Amino acid sequence: xxxxxxxxxxxxxxxxxxxxxxxxxxxxxxxxxxxxxxxxxxxxxxxxxxxxxxxxxxxxxxxxxxxxxxxxxxxxxxxxxxxxxxxxxxxxxxxxxxxxxxxxxxxxxxxxxxxxxxxxxxxxxxx
Amino acid sequence: xxxxxxxxxxxxxxxxxxxxxxxxxxxxxxxxxxxxxxxxxxxxxxxxxxxxxxxxxxxxxxxxxxxxxxxxxxxxxxxxxxxxxxxxxxxxxxxxxxxxxxxxxxxxxxxxxxxxxxxxxxxxxxx
Numbered sequence: 001x002x003x004x005x006x007x008x009x010x011x012x013x014x015x016x017x018x019x020x021x022x023x024x025x026x027x028x029x030x031x032x033x034x035x036x037x038x039x040x041x042x043x044x045x046x047x048x049x050x051x052x053x054x055x056x057x058x059x060x061x062x063x064x065x066x067x068x069x070x071x072x073x074x075x076x077x078x079x080x081x082x083x084x085x086x087x088x089x090x091x092x093x094x095x096x097x098x099x100x101x102x103x104x105x106x107x108x109x110x111x112x113x114x115x116x117x118x119x120x121x122x123x124x125x126x127x
Numbered sequence: 128x129x130x131x132x133x134x135x136x137x138x139x140x141x142x143x144x145x146x147x148x149x150x151x152x153x154x155x156x157x158x159x160x161x162x163x164x165x166x167x168x169x170x171x172x173x174x175x176x177x178x179x180x181x182x183x184x185x186x187x188x189x190x191x192x193x194x195x196x197x198x199x200x201x202x203x204x205x206x207x208x209x210x211x212x213x214x215x216x217x218x219x220x221x222x223x224x225x226x227x228x229x230x231x232x233x234x235x236x237x238x239x240x241x242x243x244x245x246x247x248x249x250x251x252x253x254x
Contacts, residue, residue, distance in 0.1 A: 016158070018234060020149035024249065025141045107145060107245055114241045118234055122151065 018118040022111045024104065026073030036066050037104045043067075043079055044093040044101075052091075067091075074100065145245040149238045151231065153200030163193050164231045170194075170206055171220040171228075179218075194218075201227065 023033035030036070035056075042052035053063035071077040078097035082090035093101075150160035157163070162183075169179035180190035198204040205224035209217035220228075 014152045016152050016154060018149065019152045020147055020238070022145065022147035025143050025146045027143060031143070103249060107249060110245065111147070111241070114238070118237065122230060122234060 018115050018122055020111070020115065022107060024107065026069075028069065028073055031070065031073045032100055032104045034108070036070060037101055039063060039066055040070075040078060040093060040097050040101050043091050044097070047082060047090040047092065049079075049091045070100070145242050145249055147238065147242065149234060151234065153196075155196065155200055158197065158200045159227055159231045161235070163197060164228055166190060166193055167197075167205060167220060167224050167228050170218050171224070174209060174217040174219065176206075176218045197227070 021034075024031045026032075039052060039056060039058070042055050043049060046052050046055065049063055049067065050060055053060050056063075067079045071079060074096060076096040077094055078100050079091050080094055082092040148161075151158045153159075166179060166183060166185070169182050170176060173179050173182065176190050176194065177187055180187050183190075194206045198206060201223060203223040204221055205227050206218050207221055209219040
């Protein structure tokens with residue numbers, strides 16, 4: 001299994017054969033999905049919701065709503081306000097957030113393996 | 128593994144945990160998905176695109192577009208015009224269509240097993 005290209009979007013043009021999309025449901029609907037997890041990673045990278053959202057061409061408002069949805073549905077927040085440092089106002093990925101990222105990519109990688117196995121069984125000419 | 132409830136919609140409210148959606152890509156995009164395969168089954172049942180579409184609360188136009196898309200992307204048509212019989216004008220599932228239905232439900236069933244296996248590994252509290 002190759003490395004996951006985190007910059008390629010999940011909905012990129014697929015090649016013929018078995019395909020799909022996975023996510024983790026929570027109490028309110030989607031808890032963790034591809035875009036949400038990339039957002040968590042970008043916040044870890046930039047320490048800022050604004051910068052993370054911008055890097056994904058996402059509005060701050062939408063990013064904030066996704067974070068709020070994840071925080072509400074998790075036992076403990078995945079993202080919290082970063083305190084200290086001059087200026088402050090940043091955002092920080094928590095340990096719970098780290099676990100959520102790992103858990104999702106594991107599920108994602110196993111799904112890619114599943115699809116690869118299925119593609120051996122399924123041929124498009126149906127014969 | 129229980130029987131698949133063909134009347135329940137794939138996008139029904141899911142319970143917390145691993146979730147997803149699968150389909151088979153063709154040269155032009157989706158070739159076979161949940162709704163398309165149910166449409167094939169309804170045409171087999173009713174012998175009519177109009178009746179099949181109506182049973183799914185789908186417009187005739189949309190049903191026709193889905194069938195046209197499947198027929199274009201398959202090696203041989205999955206649905207063809209039914210000839211003979213008084214009145215005529217019906218539609219018929221071909222052998223290729225039968226194979227497509229079987230192939231999709233096999234893939235679907237294996238995906239349900241995959242999700243069940245994943246749900247044993249993934250707990251929402253992330254601990």
